[in-house]
Amino acid sequence: QQQVKQSPQSLIVQKGGISIINCAYENTAFxxxxxxxxxxxxxxxxxxxxxxxxxxxxxxxxxxxxxxxxKQFSLHIMDSQPGDSATYFCAxxxxxxxxxxxxxxxxxxxxx
Amino acid sequence: NAGVMQNPRHLVRRRGQExxxxxxxxxxxxxxxxxxxxxxxxxxxxxxxxxxxxxxxSGMPKERFSAEFPKEGPSILRIQQVxxxxxxxxxxxxxxxxxxxxxxGNTTYFGEGSGxxxx
Numbered sequence: 001q002q003q004v005k006q007s008p009q010s011l012i013v014q015k016g017g018i019s020i021i022n023c024a025y026e027n028t029a030f031x032x033x034x035x036x037x038x039x040x041x042x043x044x045x046x047x048x049x050x051x052x053x054x055x056x057x058x059x060x061x062x063x064x065x066x067x068x069x070x071k072q073f074s075l076h077i078m079d080s081q082p083g084d085s086a087t088y089f090c091a092x093x094x095x096x097x098x099x100x101x102x103x104x105x106x107x108x109x110x111x112x
Numbered sequence: 113n114a115g116v117m118q119n120p121r122h123l124v125r126r127r128g129q130e131x132x133x134x135x136x137x138x139x140x141x142x143x144x145x146x147x148x149x150x151x152x153x154x155x156x157x158x159x160x161x162x163x164x165x166x167x168x169x170s171g172m173p174k175e176r177f178s179a180e181f182p183k184e185g186p187s188i189l190r191i192q193q194v195x196x197x198x199x200x201x202x203x204x205x206x207x208x209x210x211x212x213x214x215x216x217g218n219t220t221y222f223g224e225g226s227g228x229x230x231x
Contacts, residue, residue, distance in 0.1 A: 043203055043222035102154035
C-alpha cells in the first residue's frame with residue numbers, strides 16, 4: 001500500500017515533443033506528490049509538486065495532472081529539449097509523516 | 113547558501129570494513145533523511161532524524177546499519193561489516209522545521225550522494 005508505481009521505465013521523445021510520465025498509488029493518506037529530476041552523478045532535484053486538492057499545476061513547460069479518484073498523477077513536459085534528458089522520479093508523502101515514497105524512475109531521452 | 117553537503121562523494125571499502133557517510137543539512141534545516149538508491153532503481157527511505165533523535169528508522173536494515181544526528185556536527189550513516197550488497201548511492205536530504213516542530217510540507221532538498229562500492 002506504500003508503493004508508488006511509475007511508468008514507463010524509459011522514454012524517448014523527439015525535440016519539441018511532449019514527454020508524459022505516469023504514476024499510480026494506493027494509499028489514500030498520501031497528501032503531497034512531488035516530481036524529482038536527477039542527472040547522472042547528481043542528487044534528485046525537486047521539479048514540481050502538487051497536493052490532491054487541485055487537479056493540475058503548471059510551472060513553465062512542466063505540468064502535473066492529478067486524478068484523485070483514479071489515484072493517478074502524471075508529469076507532462078511540453079516542448080521537450082535535449083537538456084531535459086534525465087531520470088525522473090515521482091514520489092508521495094503520507095500526511096503527518098516525513099518520508100517520501102519514490103516511484104521506480106523513468107529514464108527520459110530527448111533526441112535532437 | 114550552501115545546499116545539503118555530503119562526503120565522501122565516493123567510498124571504496126573491502127568486505128567486512130566499516131563505511132561512514134556524513135551529511136550536513138542545509139542551513140536552518142533540522143530534519144535529516146537518508147535514502148539508498150541501488151543501480152537502476154528508485155530511492156528507498158532508510159531513516160529520518162532530528163537533532164539527537166531518531167524519528168523513523170523503518171527503512172533501516174536491522175543489523176549493521178546505524179544513523180545519528182548529534183547536537184553538534186553532521187549526521188552520520190554508519191554501515192558496519194559491509195557486504196557487496198551494500199554497494200549503492202546513499203543520499204541525504206534535509207527539510208526545515210514546520211509549525212509546532214512538524215514538517216508541514218516544506219520542500220525536501222537532496223545532496224549529491226555518496227557512492228559506496230564494496231569490493
